[in-house]
Amino acid sequence: MELIKPGTTIPFTKYRHIAIAVSTVINLAVLGMLFFRGPDLGVDFAGGTVVQLRFQQKVTIPDIRAALGPLGEGDVVIQDFGQEGSNEFLIRLEKSTVQLGALNEQLRARLTEKFGQQGFEIRRIESVGPKVGGELRQKGTWSVIAATVMMGVYIWLRFDLRFGLGAVIALIHDVLVTAGALMLARYEFDLTIVAALLTVVGYSVNDTVIVCDRVRENMRKNKREGLEKLINMSINETLGRTIITTGTALLVLFALFLLGGGVIRPFAFALLVGFFSGVYSTIFIASPVILLWEKGKKPAK
C-alpha cells in the first residue's frame, strides 16, 4: 500500500505565504497568551500542594468543600480527576505542606469526620516550596531553549546554516503551538510538560532532517534546478515517510492519551499536538524559511 503515490507534485512552496501568515498570527496569539494571561502552572512551577483523593461513593465537589472547611490560607481548588465515575478528585492548595504543617493529618481528620475512615483514600500528595518552583520554572524554560538551539546547531553542522535556521524557526513554531494548545485545553504546565516539549523539539526536527537530507541529495543530482523546485520535489518525495513515521508515533500517543491515566494525559496531549505540528512546520515553515533566506541573499550578490 502507498499513501502518497510516486510522482505526486503538490506545489507546497506556493502556499508558503499563506502558511507563514497564518502561522505567524497563531504564534503571536500564543505569545500574547503566554505574556498576558500566562499558562496555568502546576505545583512543580507555582509551588503549593496538590492532593489526589478517591472516594468509595459518589461525592460532589461541594460535599468535599464543605467537609474540608478552611485549609490554611489561600485558595482551595477542587476538581474532578480521572475517568468518569471513578470518584477521584484533585485538591489544589496555594501553600506547600511545610507552610501548612501536618496537612496530611488535618485532611485525614476532616474527611474521616464526614466520609468515615473507609470512605476515602489519599492517593497522592505533591508539594513544592515556592523557591524550588521558581528554580524549576527557570531551568525548564532554559532547557527547552537550549534544546532548540542545539538542534539548529546540529543541523547547521550536518547540512548548512540556512537549514539549521529553518529548523530552529520551525521548532519555535512547534513549541509555541503546543504551548498554546495546552493553554486552550487548560492543562497545567509542570515537569512532565517540559519533558513533552523537549521531546517535541527532539522529534519534530526529524522530519526537517529527512527533507533536508533529500534536498541535499537532489541538489547533487540536479545541479541546475532552482532551489524552490528542489525543495518542492524533496517534500513531495519524502511526504509519505514523513506522514508514516509521525503517524506511528501518533498511534501510540492516542493509546497513551486515552488509556494512560490522568497523570500521563496532559503529557500525551502535548506530544500529539507537538508531533502533528512538527509535520506541518517542516513543510510550511522550515522549507519556506530556507527559500526566503536564499532569496534575501540574492540581491546582495
Place this chain on the structure above:
Amino acid sequence: MQRSVMVRAVVFLVLTVAAIIYLVPSFVHELPPWWSAYLPTDRIHLGLDLQGGTHLVLEVKVDKAIENTIERLKEDLIKLTREKGIPTTEITRQGTQIRVKLPAAGVEKVKDLLKSDFPTLATINPQSGGGAAEFALVLSEKDLRALRDATVDQSLETIRNRIDQFGVSEPIIQRQGDNDILVQLPGIQDPERAKEIIGKTALLEFKLLDETHSVEQALKTGAPPGTEILYGYGAKGSGNDKVPYLVQSQALMTGEYIADARVRPSSRLEGPYVELVLNSSGARLFERITGENVKRHLAIVLDNKVYSAPVINERIGGGHAQISGQFEMKEARDLALVLRAGALPAPVEIAEERTVGPSLGSDSIRQGVISFIVGSSLVILFMIFYYKGAGVLADIALLFHILFLLAILAVFKAVLTLPGIAGIVLIAGMAVDANVLINERIREELRAGKSARAAVEAGYDRALPAIIDTNVTTFLSGLILFQFGTGPIKGFAVTLCVGILTTVVTAVYMTRIYYDWRISARKLTRISI
C-alpha cells in the same frame, strides 16, 4: 558474505539470550537457588510513583550553621579579650559578621590576638577616627565553603542514622545540588511521622535559668545581655507550652554527649519520659555542672523549646539525665530516636514532597501496560498492513527492541517511573521509523528498476544518514532532559535515550541480517514490501 551473516546472527543470538537472562529476575518472583548463585538477580526497580512511597527534598539551612559558628567565635573573642585585658567597646554579631568597636590603642593587640587564636577570621571594612576604631570579621570564602559542605554532609549522615533507626527498606539518601538532600522512602505507611523525624533539628541544650532578673521585666524591656527568653512547658499537667523562661544564652552542655536515649514508660505519677545516658566525658561534664550549680534551675531545651526546668538538688553523677515534657508515648519514642541519632548541625526545611499511595502506583502500572499493549499492537498491525513482509520484519525488530530496552534497564538498575513507562510506549511508535525510512527507500529503488538485491543494499545505505541524524537529535533532547529532570522525568529521559540506541540496533542492523542471509542464499529475488 555468508560468514559475516553467520557471525552477526550469532552475536544477536547471544545478545538475545543475555537479555532474556537479565530480564528473568524482573518477571519471576521466586528465583530458584541455583539461579541466584550463578546468574544476575537485579530487577528493574520501580520508582516511587509506581511503587508508592515518599520523595522529599530537604533544604539544609546552612546559613544558620554559619551564624552559629560565628556566634561561638564571637563569644570566644569576648572571653579572650577580657582575659587578656584588651579594652573593647563593643563586640556583636550581625548575621554572619562579627562587628568589633574598640579604642584605637587596642587595635594592634586585637590584631595579634586574631592572628594567633582566630586564624579563620578575616578583617574587612576597617575604619578609624577620633581615637576609636571599628572593623568587621568574616570567615574566608574557603572556610565558608568547607563549613557549608561539612554542614550538609553531617546533616545527611544524621538523617541517614534516623532513617535507619526508623526502619525503611532500601531508602535513598543523597546530596543534591549545593544545599539539598534528597530522601526517598519506598513503601512508607506514615509519611507525616517520617517527616517529623527527619526534619527535627533535635538540638538539645542545658541552660541555666537566669534568676537575678524577672521574666516579666524581661518580657517588657527585652532580655538583659547574655540571656534570652525561651518558651516551653509550664507546671505538670497544665498542658500549657507557651510559658516564658529567662535563660542564659550560653548553653552549659549540648546533646553531643548523648550515648543512648530510651523511653521510660509512664507511671501513675507522670507520663512517659526520655532517659538520656551520657558518654563518659559527658557524664564528667554533667557532674561538674550540676555540682557547681546546686539549688539553681537547669532548663532542658530542645530546639529552643523548654521541656522542663528542674531544680538541681545535688551533684548528679553516673551520667543519667531525663527529659520529661508531658509526652504521649509515640512522641517520646520519636524523640528518643532523634536524640540517639544526633542533632542536625543546621535546621532543614522540606522544599519538595511527593507521596504516592500504593494503590495509585499499581493503577499507574496497569494503565501503562494497557496503553503499551494497545499502542504497540496498533503499530504492529499498521506495519503489516502497509509494508506486508517488510512490515513483519520491522515488527520482529520492534519486539526485540522492547526486549533489549527492558534488559538494559535491568542491567543498569535503572528506575522505571510512570513517565518512563510512557517513554517505552512512545518509543514503540518511534522504533519503526527507521524501518519506514529504509522501506520507503527500497520501494523507491525498486521503482527505479533496480533488482531486489540492489534495492535492498541501496535502501539501507541511503537511508542510514537520515536515520542517524534523526536519532541523534532525539537522543540529544533526551540528554538535556536527563540533565534537567528530577526523579520521574529522569526515568523518561533514560528510557528515551536507551530506547533510541536499541531501536537503531534492531531496526537497522538486525533486519539487515535477514536480507543479507537471503541475498547470500541467492534467494532474494522478490521483496514483499
